[in-house]
């Protein structure tokens with residue numbers, strides 16, 4: 105998963121991009137990068153780690169110009185290293201480009217093999233780089249047409265921002281897997297993965313970039329194109345709303361926090377329980393727990409406390425004191441929990457390892473009963489479109505029934521939101537959804553993963569280096 109941000113026509117373009125990436129930090133913590141343009145030349149800075157750690161005031165002073173794109177990365181394809189950090193840059197005979205991409209391509213490996221067979225040297229292991237190489241090899245005239253050409257060859261998820269010397273180009277795949285919004289800051293144009301990034305810089309939300317749309321902004325003017333065959337349906341990633349997007353963002357026309365709360369309400373109706381308190385798994389289960397509490401009339405209590413200062417990695421204790429690991433991050437408030445019946449609300453269960461420890465923690469704090477409620481259906485399949493999920497075999501709901509999972513967790517009861525409940529709530533969204541990791545209904549099928557059937561929606565084969573290709 106990644107976050108992207110772009111600015112066109114503002115004297116502080118790089119600084120605004122820095123702030124935008126800061127707001128999108130939850131979408132990727134492995135690397136951050138900004139490329140700016142003064143209309144003639146591009147300037148780049150990329151670094152590993154968080155935005156605030158990798159990009160300093162000194163770096164921003166070295167990123168002049170009125171246009172910029174930025175990217176925060178969480179690796180879903182390709183490893184964690186600086187050579188995979190985005191935006192990817194290239195100098196073509198049509199000018200310089202920098203591309204920031206969010207999403208996964210399901211035929212990246214096939215295209216990579218083909219490109220390498222034709223002599224391209226790919227310097228990263230990220231599937232996003234294939235877009236840059238396809239663009240550089242395209243025989244179309246303008247850089248926009250080359251991007252259309254390049255994106256016609258890829259399958260899967262892309263929401264991307266491309267910076268040329270004088271234009272900001274935005275594109276979203278016809279399925280609309282990943283979000284991308286457009287805003288205004290005075291006369292400048294701004295684009296971001298989520299509206300929370302527009303809010304931070306005081307920009308006004310204008311509209312979503314629509315699935316299958318390309319937006320070209322040059323000399324302050326915006327034009328819109330529909331260069332690709334429409335998808336048979338839209339497939340906005342519902343996991344963005346369940347877990348990934350920031351709760352203060354509006355995504356696909358719906359406030360994320362309000363949506364999560366609604367899931368909690370539906371969950372309470374589907375899986376009622378007699379208990380003394382509703383406790384969220386912080387922070388992911390907050391909104392759903394509130395919805396559950398409101399619907400059930402059971403009080404909401406933040407009885408599980410999370411240490412805000414835990415780094416992503418810390419010195420692992422030895423095996424004999426391994427149990428401290430979960431307590432470094434969470435603690436259950438014994439004074440509130442002892443002698444009470446607790447409903448623990450979480451947004452999803454992937455492997456189940458954290459939840460198992462939390463149930464144990466709550467029991468040790470003296471709860472008489474622990475009931476687990478999950479505001480999404482059992483997660484039975486991996487994501488191929490940009491969310492970092494484990495393999496199917498590692499997903500607890502793929503290997504076990506709900507009753508088996510309840511026993512593994514050591515809970516008194518376990519209730520998941522139904523797929524029907526999720527789909528009913530999703531009717532409020534502006535776009536049709538992808539819920540494949542819960543339903544196995546994968547909208548775009550992979551050439552890289554033979555387990556998935558094939559479906560092509562893009563234009564007929566195009567010519568690359570004088571030869572036909574059907575990739």
Ligand code: SF4
Nearest residue numbers: 341343487491538541
């Ligand atoms: S498979 Fe799941 S995580 Fe991936 S795009 Fe679809 S809903 Fe989102």
